[in-house]
Amino acid sequence: MNSILKYLQLKLHVLLFVFLEILSIIIIVRNNVYQSSYYFNNTRQISAHLHELNSRIFDYFSLYKKNEDLVSENLSLRKHLKSNYVIESKTIFEINDTVYKQRYKYIPAQIITNSTNRNNNYITLNKGRASGIEPGLGVFCPEGVVGIVERVSENYSIVVSLLSTSKFKLVPKISELSYTKGSLEWNGKDPNYLDFKGINKYELIKEGHHIVTSPYTKIFPENIPIGVVSSLSKNDADPFYKIKVKSDVNFGEIQVVYVVFDLFKKEIEQLENEIIIKK
Amino acid sequence: MFLNIIKQIGIFIMIVIIQLFLLNNIVIGSRFAYLFQPQLIVMYLLFMPIGISQIKMTISAFIAGIMFDLFFNSWGIHAFVATFIGFTRYYVTAGIENTISARDEDRQVWTSKKSQSWKWTYFLSFIFIYHFLFIMIETLGRNFFTAVLPSVLISSLSVFVIILILENLLFRPSKN
Known part of the structure; x- marks a missing residue:
């Protein structure tokens, strides 16, 4: 310590110089x-x-x-x-709106079994009466119409597919002409094509027109796609077109479907029944 | 001793007056005004008596620089350079004390005791160092060759001339 102090004393002028220079800086x-x-x-x-x-x-x-x-x-x-995520088995989604009263509610369901190679094809869904499904409800998937519920058990239901020769007929709407006419059937051969019957030769239908569900059914909401007109042919003896419709839905691949529940169906049917009884 | 301090203060006041009323009023045209920036404070630093210690010399140089800063609004630059000159001058003049007479009155005129060439180099080198450092710090080396170096040279030379004149006026040559 002493030596350090001595050294500092010896170098005091340098320290002072540095200090003064720093001060002036x-x-x-x-x-x-x-x-x-x-x-x-x-x-x-x-x-x-x-x-x-x-x-x-x-x-x-x-x-x-x-x-x-x-x-x-x-x-x-x-x-x-x-x-x-898989769709939970017992959920129902509804739309609550004050201006528009909800007419349809949708029940999502998953397909368990499916077939396309028979004359009357059936689809089994993993939801049944417990989820609110009843016979006669429409079933569709995001691509288009799938079929109609035929039988319901507690937890499962069986749907008649659009690919059925005898059990399913649909009156569709031609989207471009916006009128409802004819009937859509399957001939039992190619699952990708449906027959569109009952359209007169003087109608303006063309290839590429879209076929959708009509507003008059109580089964489906309006404008759910069904297919696209793929070929038109005339026959002199027949007053109707022979139309092939390419189905929008690839029935071999559907996984998830929605069951449509028409909330006004009973009301409408009741009104219709009253008229029938009066007659 | 006390007289010495009074003398030093008198020299300092004289230098400040010359700087303030004479040198700062000389303007060589507005275009070349930057060339002429003599700082006469160098004279005070160079004529400080040689007998005092390095610490005293450094402190008095710093105080002189601060005073010069106060007068000429160059905050701290004069103090920095003056401290540097006061510190380094000791190493140049330390030998003189021992060789040249220890008589008090001789110390005032110690520069004339030495040979003429020693005196000139002593004056010129320290004047140059002072002006170089001062102008470098003031401009921080901007336009070094076109502005800094010419003004350093011209200012140093002019201060050298002034110092030679004042030395002959202030200090009578010794008679031995």
Whole structure:
């Protein structure tokens, strides 16, 4: 300690010199605009460089933690993927609106068995009476019309597919001409094509016209797609077109369907029955 | 000792007056005004007595520089350069004290004791260093070859001439 003090005493003039120089530098920087701006610009540049270097070095040390964070984030995102979810068996979604009164409610269901190779094809759904399904309800999938519910058990129901030669006939609407006419049948051969019968030769139907459900059925909502007119042919002896409709639904591939429940069906039927009774 | 301090203060006041009323009023045209920036404070630093210690010399140089800053609004620059000159001058003049007479009155005119060439190099080098540092800090090296260096040279030369004149006026040559 003593020797340090002695040494400092020996070098006192140097210390004093350095102290006075630093003092005058401080005075310069604090009082002169040009010098201070020069000083601050340069020191900031240097400090910015140092900070950059620092962060570049220490980024490497945190790579492991960053990786872990990314993995956990990936995991949590993956949990939200749509493929992780199946439709819950007893949910019904409804639309509540004050201006529009809801007419249809939809019951989502999954297909258990399906066939396309028979004359009358049936589809089995994983929902039944417990979910509110009744015989006679329409069934469709996002691509288009699938069929009509025929039999219902407690937890399952059987749907008559559109691909049925004798049990299913539908009166559709031609979307482009917007009128309802004819009847749609399946001839039992190709599951991709339906026969559209009862259209007169003077109608303006053309190839490419879309066939959708009509507003007059109590089974389906309006404008659910059925198919596209793929070929037209005339026969002199027959007053009607011979029309082939390409089905929008690939019946071999449907997985999820919606069962349509018409909330006004009973009311309408009651009114109709009253008229019949009066007659 | 006390008389010495009074003398030094008197020299300093004279230098400030000359700088303030004479040198700062000389303008060589507005275009080349930057060339002529003599700082006469160097004279005070160079004529400081040689007998005093380095610490005293550094402190008095710093105070003189601060005073000059106060007068000429160059906050801290004169102080910085003057401290530097006061500190380094000791190493040049330290030998003189031992060789040249220890009599008090001789110390006032110690520059004339030395040979003419030593005196000139002593004056010129420190004047040049002072002006170089002063103008460099003031401009921070902007336009070094076109503005800084010419003005350093011209100011140093003019101060050298002024110092030679004033030295002959202030200090009578010794008679031995």
